[in-house]
Amino acid sequence: MELNLQELNATEFPVPVELEDNIAITSLSQLYNWGRRNSMWPMLFGLACCAIEMIATASSRFDFSRFGFEVMRATPRQADLMIVSGTVTKKMVVPIVRLYNQMPEPKYVLAMGACASGGGPFKEGYNVVSGMDKYLPVDVYVPGCPPTPQALLYGMIALQRKIDGQSIANGDDVPWYGVGPAEPTPVPVLGPDIIDPRQMDMIRRQAESAARDMGLLGSRELPAITQMVAAKAETAEAVAEAAPADTDALNVVLPTGGTPWAEAEDIREKRRLRALARKALRASRRAAQAEGE
Numbered sequence: 001m002e003l004n005l006q007e008l009n010a011t012e013f014p015v016p017v018e019l020e021d022n023i024a025i026t027s028l029s030q031l032y033n034w035g036r037r038n039s040m041w042p043m044l045f046g047l048a049c050c051a052i053e054m055i056a057t058a059s060s061r062f063d064f065s066r067f068g069f070e071v072m073r074a075t076p077r078q079a080d081l082m083i084v085s086g087t088v089t090k091k092m093v094v095p096i097v098r099l100y101n102q103m104p105e106p107k108y109v110l111a112m113g114a115c116a117s118g119g120g121p122f123k124e125g126y127n128v129v130s131g132m133d134k135y136l137p138v139d140v141y142v143p144g145c146p147p148t149p150q151a152l153l154y155g156m157i158a159l160q161r162k163i164d165g166q167s168i169a170n171g172d173d174v175p176w177y178g179v180g181p182a183e184p185t186p187v188p189v190l191g192p193d194i195i196d197p198r199q200m201d202m203i204r205r206q207a208e209s210a211a212r213d214m215g216l217l218g219s220r221e222l223p224a225i226t227q228m229v230a231a232k233a234e235t236a237e238a239v240a241e242a243a244p245a246d247t248d249a250l251n252v253v254l255p256t257g258g259t260p261w262a263e264a265e266d267i268r269e270k271r272r273l274r275a276l277a278r279k280a281l282r283a284s285r286r287a288a289q290a291e292g293e
């Protein structure tokens with residue numbers, strides 16, 4: 001990338017024209033931001049159709065290396081930009097948050113496309129998260145379904161502008177520059193539905209209050225089919241208890257007049273005879289075919 005010191009100059013003191021290519025008078029924040037904004041390394045991962053556009057943006061025709069995004073890294077530990085490119089399912093949000101936690105600070109998130117920004121065409125789907133910002137701090141949203149490579153580039157440049165505006169003198173601008181390690185983002189729990197551990201208290205309170213209102217605290221209503229099966233089992237148990245101890249189950253008489261075991265034997269014998277007949281038929285056909293040849 002071409003080194004342009006003039007864009008770094010932030011001073012009221014004039015720099016002589018002949019020295020403009022060699023000298024820059026600037027602030028530490030600006031120098032720091034200039035280094036970061038021109039060497040963003042996105043993480044190499046894609047989620048759905050939007051990922052194809054992201055790949056196109058990285059390839060030769062659009063080539064986001066021109067803007068300093070350079071190489072995509074296949075490990076979160078060497079990346080500082082996460083492009084969430086595609087539909088975020090409840091199953092995938094867990095590893096995504098885990099990967100984000102493994103990225104070193106300062107790090108940024110770009111939500112690419114309608115799905116990552118708000119659920120897209122699958123919003124409210126049983127398996128889809130309604131926007132990545134419910135779990136991670138998103139810096140830039142790129143609309144579209146899918147966004148074009150130009151739109152993604154525009155979003156990336158918007159992120160660079162955002163970085164330009166940050167100051168290391170302001171702790172609110174650059175939280176990672178504060179004292180002590182940053183708190184990791186809680187990794188959601190995938191159960192029958194996705195659970196955000198940050199909402200655990202609220203979920204528990206709501207569940208308890210719902211159970212109290214319905215008088216169900218500590219008990220669970222069984223589905224109708226389970227209740228029927230349980231009732232039948234209770235009846236069978238009651239019958240067995242009432243019957244004399246020496247009752248032989250084989251002596252039960254079916255409506256057809258036979259006993260269960262006798263009928264089963266009968267069915268088995270009929271099947272055996274039918275199989276033998278089929279076998280004989282096949283053998284005779286083969287013999288007739290051989291004679292014809």
Ligand code: SF4
Pocket residue numbers: 048049050051085086087112113114115116120121144145146147
């Ligand atoms: S926004 Fe559209 S193109 Fe992108 S992942 Fe969702 S459905 Fe696919």
